[in-house]
Amino acid sequence: MTHIRIAYKSIIIGLLFFILIRPYAVYGAETREIGKEIPRKTAQEYYRRGLEYDKQNEFKLAIEQYDRAIAVYPEVAAYYLKRGEAFFKNKQIEQSIEDFTKAIEIQPENYEAYFDRARSYVAGNQKDKAIADIKQTVKICTDTIRINPKNTEKYINRGQVYMLLDDYDNAVYDFSRVIEINPRSDDAYVRRGIAYGMEYEFDLAIADFSKAIALNSSNDAAFLLRGEIYFFSERLEQAIQDYSNVIRLKPADPVAYAKRGFVYMMSEEAKKAHEDFQKAKSIDPQVAESIGWRMAVSGISYSHIAANVPEKDDFDKFLLRDIKEYFNANQNAEIKYEFLRKGPDQIGVSPPDYYLWVEINDNGNRQAGAMRVTAISKKTFGISTYLTKEAIEKNFSDVYKIFPLTVCVKIANKI
Template identity: 70%
Template sequence: MVLIGGVAVIHNRIAFRGIIFCLSFFVSIMPFAVYGAESSKSGVPILQKVAQEYYLKGLEYADRNEFKLAIEQYDQAIALYPKSADYYLKRGEALFKNQQIEQSIKDFTKAIEVQPGKYKSYLVRARSYIASNQKDKAIADMEQSVKICTDGIKRSPKDTEKYIDRGQAYMMLEDYENAANDFSKVLELDSRSDAAFVRRGIAYAMEHEYDLAIIDFNKAITLNSNNDEAFLIRAEIYFLGGNLERAIQDYSEVIRLKPANSVAYAQRGYVYMMSGQAEKAREDSRKAESIDKKIADSAGWMMAIGSISYSHITGNVPEKSDFDAFLLRAIMAYFSAGPNAEIKYEFLRKGPDQVGVSPPDYYLWVEINDNNKRQTGAMRVTAIDKKGFVIPDFLTKDTIEKDFSEVYKIFPLTVCLRIANKIKKEHRI
C-alpha cells in the first residue's frame, strides 16, 4: 500500500517565480521605508533636527542609487544623533547595496542594540548574513523577526499593522501560506484594506494560486482604482498566463497612474515585443530608458530571463495528469522500494525552483517504510524532459541532526529553515 501525503499538484501553467518575486519584494518592503525617523516637534534639540536633514538627504541619494553619497549623509546624521535605529538601518542598507557586507552587519547590529524590538533590522541583517555565508545566523535572525511580530500580535490582537508586519516577515521567509493567513486576518479586521488584498494576492501568486491572486487584485482595484501595485502584479500574472492583451491593459493603467514608472514601460515593451508589435515595443523601451536606464535595463533583463526560465520549466515539468505518478515512481526507484512500501512526502517549497538554464528542482520531506525499515529526510528532486524525475540528493534525518551544515550545501536557505523546523517538530512529538 502506498500513501501520498501533502502533495501540491503543479499544473501546466507554472509561473516564472522571479518576476513575481522581484515585484512582490518591492511591494512588501514598502512599509520598511522611513520618511521621518525622529520627531521634529518643538523642543527637539537642534542637533537632532540637523541630523534629520542629513538623514532625509541620504534617503534622496539612496532613491537614486547613489549609495556612497547616501552613506556620507547617514554618517553625518549618526555623528550628530547616534540614538536612532533608523539611521543605522538605512546606512546598513546603503552599505549592503554598495557591497560592504560586513559593515552593513555592524550597522544592523547597532540598530538592534538601539531598538531591540524592530523586526525589520533582523530581516535585513539576515540578508547580509546570507551574503556572507553565515546561514545559521541568518536563520536565527529570520526566526527572531517572526517572534517579535508574534509577540506584538499577542499584546495587540486587533492591531492590523502587527499582522501586516508579520505577514511581511513571512513573505521574506517565503512562507507564503502563513503570510496569506496574516493578510486574511487583516481583512477580517478591515475588509476595505486594498493593501492587504494586494499583499495576500502576491502570497497566493507565489503559491501558484493564480485564480485566487487575480480575485484579490480585482478586489483591491475595486476598493482603490488608483492602486498601481495591484495593476502591476496582475499584469505579470496575465503575462505568465499568456493573456498578453490584458497584461498590456494593466501596464497601461500603471503608466496612466504613474507616468514616470520605467518598470511598467520596460515590461509593457517586452509584452508588445512578444505579441509582435515591434514599433510599440521600441517606443516603450526608449521611454523607459529616458526615465531611468538602469531600472529599465534591469526590468527588461528580468523579463527576458523570465521567459527563458519559463520555457525550461514548462519543457521539463511533467503534465498534471502524470506529475504524482512520475514523482512517486522516482522516489520508489531511489530507495529500491518494494510494492508494499508506504511512502509519505510533502513539499518544502511549493512549485519549482529554477536557476539559470538548469532543469527545475523540487524540495521534499520524505518518509518511507519498507519492510519495517523506516527512513526519513530531505530530498532534492529534478524534473527532466516532462518524462519524469531524478533524485540527485537525499539527506537522512540522522545526517541532518548530526551535521546541519550539510543541508546548506544542497538546499536554499528558506528551505533549510523549514527542514530545521521539521526536525524541531519531530523532537517535540
C-alpha cells in the same frame, strides 16, 4: 550560480520588493523623543540626504550622511539600520552586521534589523547565525500579534516576513486575517494576491488583484501585478490593458512602458513596441533595460519549466513512483512528502528542481530527510540529493551546501 525562479517569481520579487513587501519600514520614526529640536532637525537633514543618495545608488555618499546623522544623534536605531543597508549594498558586510547589531541594541523589538542582519550573516557565510535571526524575526512579529490580535499592521509585518522566507501559506493566512478585520483593505488583497501568485494559484491571485481594483480603481500595483499574470498566462490583450491602466495612473512610470512594449513585441506589434521601449528609455534607461532583460530571461526560464514539469494530474503519481524507486522500497511502502519550497527552482538552463521533506515507512523501516529532485522531460523525477534526518542533525553545515537558506530554515524546524 544565480538562481532564476520561475517567471512570475523572478520578476515580481525584484520589481515590488520595496513597494509592497517592506512599506512599513520605521526609518526615521525613532526621532520623535530624542532631545533638543535643533540637533534633531540637523540629524534628520543628514539622514534625508543619505536616503536621497541611497536612491541614486551612491552608497558611499549615503554612508557619509548617515555617519553625520549618527554623530549628532547616536541613539536612533533607524540611522544604523539604513547605514547598515548601505554598507551591505556596498559589500562591506562586517560593517553592516555591526550596524544592524547596534540597531537591535537600541530597539530590541525591531524585527527588520534582525532580518537584515540575517541577510548579512548569509553573505558572511555565518548561516547558523542567520537562521537564529530569521527565527527571532518571526517570533517578534508573532509576539506583537498576541498582544494586539486586531492590529492589522502587525499581521502585515509578519506576512511580509513570511513572504521573504518563501513561506507563502503562512503569508496568505496573515493577509487573510487583515481582510477579515478590514474587508475594504485593497492593500491586503494585493499582498495576498502576490502570495497566491508565488504558489502558482494564478486564478486566486487574479481574483485578489481584481478585488483590490474594485475597492480602489487607482491601485496601480494591482493593475501591474495582474498584468504580469495575464502575460505569463498568454492573455496578452488583457496584459496590455492592465499595463495601459498603470500608464494612465502613472504616466512617468518606465516599468509599465517597458512591460507593455515587451508584450507588444510578443504580439508582433513592432511599431507600438518600439514606441514604448523608447518612452521607457527616455524616462529611465537603466530600468528599461533591466525590465526587458528580466522578462526575456524569465520567458526562457518558463520554457524550461513547461518542458520538464509533469502535468498536474501526473505530478504526484510520477514523483511518488520515482521516490519509491530511489529507496528501492516495496510497492506497499508508505511515502509522504511536503514541499520545503512551493514551485520549482530554475538554475540557468538546467531542468527545474524541487525541495522536499520526505518520510518513508517500508515494512516498519522508517526514515525521513530532505531531498532535492529534478523534473525531467515531463515524465521523470531524478533524485539528486537526499540527506537523512540523522545526517542533518550530525552535520547541519552540509545542508547549506545544497539548499537555499529559506529552505534550510524549514529543514532546521523539521529537526
